[in-house]
Amino acid sequence: MHSTADQSRPWTFYALAAFFTLFVLFLYGPMIVIYVLSFQGPNGGLTFPLQGVSLHWFDALIKQERTGDIAGAFRRSIGLAAMVTVLTVVLSVMAGLAFRRRFAGAGLVFYMAIASLIMPGLFVSLGIGLVFQMLGVTPTWYGSALGAQLTWTLPYGLLIMFAVLGRFNRAYEEAASDLGASNWQRLRHVTLPIVLPGIIGVALFGFTLSYDEFPRTVLTSGSSNTLPLEIWAMTTDVTSPALFAVGTVTTVISFIVIGLALTSIALIERRRLRRVSSLDESSTVG
């Protein structure tokens, strides 16, 4: 081969790098466009160029000028996501622990849970909406929509718990029993603290899946909209950059939630590591 061949990268490197750049542009380009346009001046439109820079459209959003009940939709979405998160965490952790024993019908329950991941969300929504109507129960965001979203978040949470508990060494639990812990103490002082980072992962998943869930909510939330439904409605009748302001605000909220989750995982890890004392390593015996 040529002597320079060792130093220069093969042509495939550049081809793949170009492809990756395109992919990143495709992924983030539209989002960045929306963030930029949400700072459009008061006289600007839905497209470039920017007519000055302002917070006008955020203001319009808060005052609900020519927009729907964004603030209410946001409150409902956060409330719904919080409920979904709590229920998903509690039920997935309990189910994950239960599945460690091969109880009768475990296989059936597992496949039924996974089946609801495969089912198209819109049909789940439609079915639940229909059943509520047949039973004469008014669909609400905190009732039927909550149930519809759980059909989506619970199987996810369960699968994550399988992975988390699969790596969990049962010897810790035996050691706890050996040292006189009751079943409850063992769960409280050993099992849950050790798998806590995994549980936070389940919570994060539950929250984000619920927060931007559209198909399973659209026919089950009744007369009040959640945020994704409200945004969808706005795309058809709001023609101002206030729409983009919604995008920017919801993205910021998502980042805050993810940030909180990652920070809490990091804090747990740090609290465990903080105990490092500045003791002399050389005094180590054995």
Place this chain on the structure above:
Amino acid sequence: MASDTRKGDIELVAVTKRFGDMVAVDNVSLRIPHGAYCCLLGPSGCGKTTILRMIAGHETPSQGDIRIGGESVAGQSPLRRGTAMMFQAYALFPHLSVLDNVAFSLKMRGLDREERQQQARELLTKVRLDHFADRLPAQLSGGQQQRVALARALITNPRVLLLDEPLSALDEYLRLRMRGELRRMQKQLGITFVHVTHTQLEAIAVADMLVVMDQGRIEQSSSPDKIYNTPRTAYVARFIGGQNVLSGKVESVSDGIATLRDAGGARLTAPVGNARPETGSQLYLSIRRDRVEVAKTAGNVADPGEANVVRGKVHSIEYQGSYAKVTIDLAQPEEFVANVSDVDFLRAPVEIGDDVLARWLPAHVRLLEGAGGSGDQRIYADAELI
């Protein structure tokens, strides 16, 4: 709860444990006296860990009974049994500091923080780890983790300490050190230790009482020196190591001594006591490797005709400092090794490929019970013993 008021003798009465169709422990009866250091020794899958876990209460026997201090412990929690277990790889709680790990049992009993931390500190001082109290287990070396595990188990004030492969997670150097430490600790505490291992050297070094197991059964249970000097079966002789197993067909028996002829035509003698083995039947014998003398011989010397002399070719030589391990190819398939003292070896060295005669005194021959088995080298891979 003080251990001196409770007897830590353990009795297994016809204990069987099945996992589905698999019999892990097959009708085992065993008595371990109070204050003994007992080693359960055997290859993996022989049922030794299952026995340990049944004594601890982490497994329930399918049949039979387990008694500690004369009382049946069926259905009792580990704490009520007065047992404490040191797990393989220790299972220290990764999210708790060393101090909290040791104090865990006291916390479960509801002792207040100050009292349990004080007791835990006392035990940590005993294992010389008090200055690591605030660390996490992951920040300790293997040997330190082992001492934390020991302190954590001992804080329950057990009458029996159960150790599952306690040294397997350590490197060679620490293993040698910590086994002495365990032995010293056991004598100091005066409680019963039951230690599971698959390493012969480790078992012989620490135990007062050695239980050699195979396929869910006890092959031999005695003191290490008795087992080493008088293995009961060919399996024990091969597993415990340091032995040559030979076999031959009975030609004659007189005065409690049987004369055998081995596959290579050599004459062997074996003490048979009052037994009258049939002429032509196959008997198995063991001779310790360090009881065998090796001498070079000129190639075509006629058969010496003497008993307890075998002829072979030197296959390999390993110099070990105080002795040389000389492996000799005989007419029979089983490995034959002579451990020649360094003095003898250096005075009359042999080389690989030399024709040699190996001889031993009739008094050093042990008769083995039963059939010889296969001599599976896989199981005896680390049966290297002086």
